[in-house]
Each structure stands twice: as C-alpha cells, then as structure tokens.
Amino acid sequence: MQLLRGALIVDGVLSPAWTGDLLFDASGILEIGPDLSGRVGSHVSVRDCQGLALAPGFIDVHTHDDAALLLDPAMRPKLSQGVTTVVVGNCGISLVPLRLAPDQALPPPLNLLPAEAYRYARFADYRAALEAAQPAVNVLALVGHTALRAACMPELDRPARPAELAAMCALLDQALAEGAGGLSSGTFYAPAAAAPPEELLALARVAARHSGRIYATHLRDEMAGVLAAIEEAADTAHQAGLPLQISHHKCAGHRQWGRAIETLALIERLARRQDLGLDVYPYLAGSTVLREDLVDGHTPIRLTWSAPHPERSGQWLAEVASEWGVTEVEACRRLQPGGACYFQMCEDDVDRILAHPLAMIGSDGLPHDRQPHPRLWGAFPRVLAHYSRERGLLSLERAVHKMSGQSAQRFGLLHERGQLRPGAAADLLLFDPAVVQDAADYADPCRPARGIEAVWVNGRLALEAGVERARAGRVLSPCASRAAGASSS
Template structure:
C-alpha cells in the first residue's frame, strides 16, 4: 500500500500482540479503522506517523468488569478508562444493569451504585443501545443484562423465589436484550435484590442467554466462608444452562478466608475440565461496593466512598467517623446509609495468586459515580503492568497483556478485537514498559496513569501524550456474526 492508503502508521514499535506470544518489532499501518499492514520496522509511511521507538504497542485493553452503564452516557469522554489504555468496557456486571427498566420505585442497593430513579429510563436494551450510540462514547461498549434489574421489572417483592409468571417476564426481557446485542446475563446473588433467588431461577435465565450465544457472569453468593459452595452453585448453573461461565472479581474475603485461594483456584481448575469457565480480578487487596452493616466487623479497615445523608464523610475511615460520633462502627454504617465503601478485605498473597492464574482476566470493577472512588477506577490496568508485572514479576509483559486483551476477547466472544492482526479493529495502546504505572491511590483516587503515549479506538487517536484528543469513536459491540461469537476455549 502507498502512503495515501494508510491513515496512520505506528512506526518501529515493540509489538505485543495479545496472544501471549513473543514480542517482535514492526510498523503497523492503519486504514479504514482497521489494521491494514504489519511490516518490517521503518518501512511504512502515512500522513500521520506515531513514532513508537522504544515503546510497546498492544491491543487496547478490555475492561471486562465495569459499572460504566451510566458513565458512557453522562461522561462519554470516559477519561478514567481511556487514560489507562482501556478501549472497550463491558457493562451490566454483578446483576446490575441500567436496562431494561423504567423505574417505578426508589432504587434499592446495589442498583443505586450506578443510578437513581431518573436514570433507569430504558424499557428495553434496544433503547439503551440507541442512547449509547447517540452519546458516542470514546470507548467501545459491550452490554450484560443484570438479574437484579430483571427482578425489579417482574417482581413487586424481591424476598422470594420468582414464580413461573415472573420468570417468563424476565425471560422475555432478557431475550429482547440478547436480540438487541447483549453479550450475556449477569447475576449478583450476594445482593439483597437477588439473594432470595434459587439456582433454578438463575438457570432458566442463563439458558436464554446461552441460546443466543451469550455468557453467564456471576458475582457469586458468598465470597467469605461459603466461597466454595458459592463457586459450585455458579458453575452448576452454567453447566445446566450450557452457558460459558465467568466468575466475577474472584477473591477470598475476610481474615478467616485468607489463603483459601489455593483451594478455590484448584476447584476452578477442576471445573474447567468439565465446562467453559473463566474469571476476572482486580489488582488490589480492597474491594468496593455498598456499605452494609452486616459486613462491618470492627477488624478490617473500611473507607467511605459516598454517603447520601453525609456526603462530606466520603474518603474517611468508618472507624474514625464512628469515634467522632461516639458509636460503634455498625451504628455509624446504619446512619451513613445509603452509602458505599471500600473494604480492605483481602490479603496480598491471595491477590497475587489469583492474578497469576493463567486464565484470569483483568477487570477494574470501578464505580464511577462514587464521590471518593476506589483507585481501581483510574489505575487497574497500569497497576498490573507496572507494579505486578515489572516490579513483582508475577508474569511476563506478554502474559500480562494477554490477560487484558486476547483472553478477554475470547471469553466474551469479541471478534476481531483483543489482538494485533490483519483486519482486526485498530484498538491499540502505545506505552512505555519502563514507566507505565498507576498514580491513583486510596487517598487520591482520581489520578490518571503515567507512561501511556497514545490510545487508538477503531483507528482514531483518542488519547495522546497531552491527554484525550476529543475523538469519540467507540462502537456498541453487538452480538452478530461479524463481531461476536461464544468461543471460550482458551
């Protein structure tokens, strides 16, 4: 191809292609939003040259576990994700999705993590897809349909198993969502909105997703003492529904369970021999969700991420708030409700063991609407590459990139994404492997990463060394024959 036939050339880069293979040096030519050439270094020309000498080019990172359902609409520039090299987000995790639901009541936890009553205004996934396309986010968006959201549509009381009429209602809504392009079905049996559901209810819905080629992602019922039983429940549901399973943010929570990832990963390996099964994790010893007094034990540190009645308390430790008020931490948690919190509930060796597991994908699980969010919202992917890869040497750089690109695309069926190859969409990140790192901290969480030079989304430069360019070229990743499949064999 001549210079006029390429829109952009990335020159003389170290190519880490997303497969885990050995890096190599090359030029990459981009035309019509796709990778049009991979050639020997310094051999391609174009009107726009990105000089990547001394830098790595990798597929754009795929954040498989987000709660960006509303963020892609309200803040489509998507700075927290773009600045860490993320080019695709998957929304609707943990049974929580913004669609389908025309809210007819106050929003219960955990759905209040992503929106209030006025935000739940999409009667169908198709309506939500249209809204995302109109917002034109800077990153690609894949959608999961949440179990709790379906239950709120079909059930007036959530503290029981759904009856057949209610299940049929949920099945119809989910079938519409799959037809509109959703990637699958998610559950969060840990949360009160879905705790009363039995596995039979989950299976009937997972079957709908599976019939359309979708996945079943599970925030399991118990990540604490009952973690093994909860893993079995999730795997059994996928097996019965013939749906590939993805275990969300795998962990062993609480001091009584520290060290048990030896058991849980062994169990996951055993089940992988029987069924398609993957998992994701974030690179921190703290998680973040709603503030629940039942999980306030006075032992682990808990930091407030937001409080509706006491917004000025965000960023403070619950223990300090309780001391100021002269009450115990459980009472303080009750007064702060509705609220969110960061729970320092894991141990470092467990986190490293899960991250090192060959089949673990990376997901941020960030909560973009928290006033004082967990730093994973801005730093998860650079933290893997900098702290855990370069400094802790848990894996090679090629292996680290695979966990956030090719492996993720395979599990979620994203065709022509997650790999540097001819005719793949030009979702690319160019970074310095010697300096890439997260700057977001628990005290200062809204800090962009360093060491990223360019991010391209569908062939357009969305971020350069000066920051976001303003180009918003993301697509909704519909389930269709050109873009999606259900290959989760890796």
C-alpha cells in the same frame, strides 16, 4: 492512514514481543512487519515509536460504566489507562430493562448507578442512547438479573413466581435479540439473594439460545461459603450450556485468607467439564455499598460516599464511629445509603488469582462514587507496573494478554479486537513500559496514570499525551462463532 514505526509489538495473544511497524486506518489494522516505512507513500502519517510498546487496546471485562458512558462519554478514567472497550451490566446491575416509576425505590446495589439513568425498558433504546452519546470507548452490555427482578416483581425478598419469571425471561430474550452480550447476576446482594438456583437456570437457558452469550456472576458468597457458591454458579451455567465468568474472584475476610489455593483448585476441576473463566482486580480492597454485615471489627473500611453525610467521604469508618461515640456497625447504619472500600483480601491470594491462566483483568470501578476506589483510574497500569515490571509476577506478554486477547476471546470479540493482526479493529495502545505507572491511590483516587502515550479507538486517535481527542466508540455484540474458553497457554 498512519504508520507506527519501531514499536515493541506486544500482540495480545502471547507471541514473544518484537520490534516492528504497524500500518492502520479507520477500517482497521492493515499490515504489521519488521520495516514497512519503505513500502508506504508520502500520504501516510509516520509516528516514531522507538522505546515504546504497542498493544491492543485493553478490554475492561468488569465495569459499572452503564450510565457513565451516557453522562460522561469522554470516559477519561478508562481511556487514560489504555482501555478501549468496557463490559457493563455486571453483578446483576444494568440499566436495561428497568424503567423507574417516579415513586419507585432503588435498593442497593442498584443505587450504584444513578436513579435518573434507569429509563430504558428495551435494550434497543439503551443502544440508541449510547450511539447518540458516542462514547470514547466501545461497549458490550450484559443484562442484570437484579434489574430484571426489579422490573418484574413488586417485592424482591422471595423467589420469582412463575408469571414473573416468564416475564423476566421474555425481557432477557428480547434484550439479547437486540444485541446484549449476556446475563449477569449478583445473588450476594439482598435484592437477588432470595432467588433460588432454578430461577437463575431458567434465565441462563434463555441466554444459551443466543450464540456467543455468557453468564457472569458475582457469587452468592465470597467468604466462608465460597466453594459452595462457585459450585452453584458452575452447575447453573453447565446445565444451561452457557459459558461462565466468575466476577472479581476473591477470598474475602481475614478468616478466608489463603483459601485461593482451594478455590482455584475447584475452578480448575470445573473448567475441565465446562467453559469457565474469571476476572480479578489488582488490589487488596474491594468496594461496594455500605453493608452492616461486612463490618466485622477486623476489616479496615474507608467510606467512598454517604447520602446523609457526604462530608464523610474518604474517611475511615472506625474514625467516624469514634468521633460519634458509637460502634462501627451503628456508624455504618447512620451513614447509609452509602459505599465503601473494604480491605478484605490478602496479597498471597490476589497474587495466586491474578497469575492464574484462567484469570483476566476487570477494574470493577464505581464511577459515581464521591471518593472512588483507585481501581477506577488505575487497575490496568497497575498490572503493567506493579505486577509485571516491578514484581515479575507476569511477563509483559502475559500481562497484556490478560487485558486484551484473553478478554476478547472470553467475551466473543476475538475475531476483531484484543490482538494486533491485519484485519482486526485498530484499537491500539502506545505506552512506555519503563514509565507506565498507576498514580491513583485511596487518598487521591482520580489521578490519571503515567506512561500512556496514545490511544486509538477504531482507528481514530482518542487520547494523546493526556488530552482527549475523537470519540469513536461503538456498541458491540459477541461474534456468533465465539471461541470457547479462556486461553490457558
């Protein structure tokens, strides 16, 4: 049993911050009050937290940590930011239910996860592997539409045939029954682009039969056709009766800059008829696989990895093209398969989206990139430092809410996580609000943040002064009584 004394309590559900004490053990948070020190015995460990803020552990609602949880279960990129729960299986990319044959190709974007990790035909098998690995953070796993297609279809450049769609639905149904948290899609990418809305609707209806599940989507188009893509995703979720999460919402490409005013107005209108939310990462650059169609001559592109030319990781595509004496498109072609950061967004749009009441924070970090986007190590402290303390775009309470209570509510976890209250799980973050700062940048993207004092996961000390301690993460499933909608108060 431990008492955290004299901390600035930021409870994750938008209550004004106040100074007080919190008592907890491995069973969860026991008591919160203005002064508990006189009510506990000598057997209780007391930690003085004066000058520090205490918040619920952050929930990263958009990750690609599916294999990282198994291959590097210490999960330092997330723990060092105060993240205690990750949502995996996003953008249609999940390890379940794809078990790769020895000669089976792994098309982008499935290759954002290592090929050797695709060995789980059932969610129960993946869950067992996670439990055996004992990662340092909790995990909620979605099932990817693209992974379902790859498991059931010999070619992916067409709609699923009736028998193939039935097989996909059966696999999804089984995974959800075994504890998966919902369905994700990524029709932005070639292996899923040929899927018509009817294919996605059939799968969404399967997910809707399981209480508390969600549909998260990387929209078909985040550029010129973004409004139509939002409407397609919303219609699919609405017809299925399933909550919708728009993944890493953005207006990508310089011709779309300023259009967040339009997209958010549409999202607000749709949210009046259905359960809808969105997430965003706090940067002007995105990151994904190398694609020639994203090379437009205007967007700066920084390489994160290249299979044929690994030495080019961290370099600018334009510099590589100039050195080779070829166009950027040709250089992109020669560097594939690979990945890159695309500086596609403008600051005004990111500000509008991040500050919107329906928006929560997801890192979208890619842990297997050779030179990853700094969001992998820095997204959450960046919100606290740059967007809250330095610029005042968000109050401290609102910033923490977008990374804890709002996220927990959205993904069906609020009954036990995302807030500081007696009875909730003791996923806790202690940080210095005057010091906390992301340190990762594009040149040196794997530096841990400053100002994160300690992190507890399920009541056990997981990180202290930058040193990993116990690994106490659990595999989570949504609560059947999932609260509808993201908080907009």
